[in-house]
Amino acid sequence: MALKIRLTRGGAKKRPFYRIVVAEATSPRDGRFIERLGSYNPMLPADHPDRIKLFEERVKHWLSVGAKPTERVERFLGRAGLVEVPAIPTQTKANQPKAKAQERLKAAQAAAEDAA
Numbered sequence: 499m500a501l502k503i504r505l506t507r508g509g510a511k512k513r514p515f516y517r518i519v520v521a522e523a524t525s526p527r528d529g530r531f532i533e534r535l536g537s538y539n540p541m542l543p544a545d546h547p548d549r550i551k552l553f554e555e556r557v558k559h560w561l562s563v564g565a566k567p568t569e570r571v572e573r574f575l576g577r578a579g580l581v582e583v584p585a586i587p588t589q590t591k592a593n594q595p596k597a598k599a600q601e602r603l604k605a606a607q608a609a610a611e612d613a614a
Contacts, residue, residue, distance in 0.1 A: 500524075501565035503557070503575075505538060506531065515539055518552065518571060520560050535560065538574065550574050 500523040507528055509515035516538040519531035536552035543549070557580055561567075567575055569584065576583035595603065 501532070501560065501563070503535065503560060503565050503567040503571050505568070505570060513541060515541070518574070520565055533560070550578075552578055552580075554578065554580060 501520055502523045503518065503520055504527075505516040506519050506521075507514060507516055517534055518536040518538060520533045520535060521529070521531040525531065533556065534553075535557050536550065538550050539548065552574070557575065561575075561581065567581070572581060572584050575581045594600075
């Protein structure tokens with residue numbers, strides 16, 4: 499039985515509220531869970547103390563038992579000092595121009611430098 503520490507969504511439409519729970523990896527996102535470990539309210543400002551609430555004792559217990567946090571929850575736990583802060587992944591290359599477009603940009607820059 500693989501366990502995950504993850505978020506389940508609650509709240510109204512366009513007013514999200516998340517619970518941090520321990521659940522089996524195969525159970526649905528908002529489905530059955532084993533235990534509630536805290537909450538996350540993204541509608542509150544980042545410095546508000548009630549934005550992320552954690553029951554630290556229980557989180558430590560589930561981590562010691564072998565539950566794996568998801569990426570988002572791992573960031574929360576890292577900020578709380580319960581796990582090592584995960585590295586922020588680098589930006590993908592999908593937002594950059596493709597090879598031929600980069601060649602055209604280099605040619606245009608070279609032409610602009612020659613003209614100047």
